[in-house]
Amino acid sequence: MMLVCSRRCGGRLFRALFAEVELDAGGEYQDYRIAQHGYICLNCGSPAFDLGEVPAEMEAEALADEPKSVATNILCPVCETLVSVDEGMECPNCGAPLEVA
Numbered sequence: 001m002m003l004v005c006s007r008r009c010g011g012r013l014f015r016a017l018f019a020e021v022e023l024d025a026g027g028e029y030q031d032y033r034i035a036q037h038g039y040i041c042l043n044c045g046s047p048a049f050d051l052g053e054v055p056a057e058m059e060a061e062a063l064a065d066e067p068k069s070v071a072t073n074i075l076c077p078v079c080e081t082l083v084s085v086d087e088g089m090e091c092p093n094c095g096a097p098l099e100v101a
């Protein structure tokens with residue numbers, strides 16, 4: 001569990017919104033159900049979320065943010081054509097394997 005304020009206000013106190021504890025007539029704990037998923041930052045009132053619950057999501061976002069492989073312009077060592085290549089490509093002119101520095 002790692003709660004953080006969605007506004008990163010630095011608040012360290014949060015209120016869980018989801019727990020509705022059910023008690024019987026004698027006050028004995030019966031069960032709880034998820035009424036509303038989420039937390040609220042007590043400092044600024046913004047929604048907070050649990051970092052421990054979203055690692056996969058964050059990872060997917062991080063991956064999506066990664067730049068696509070950028071084509072590099074290099075000179076073919078064989079025919080000296082300037083070619084725009086991704087890693088592991090061959091020269092489109094003479095078919096020589098090209099190494100991207």
Ligand SMILES: [Zn+2]
Pocket residue numbers: 005006007008009010011041042043044045046
């Ligand atoms: Zn906050």
Ligand SMILES: [Zn+2]
Pocket residue numbers: 076077078079080081091092093094095096
């Ligand atoms: Zn070539």
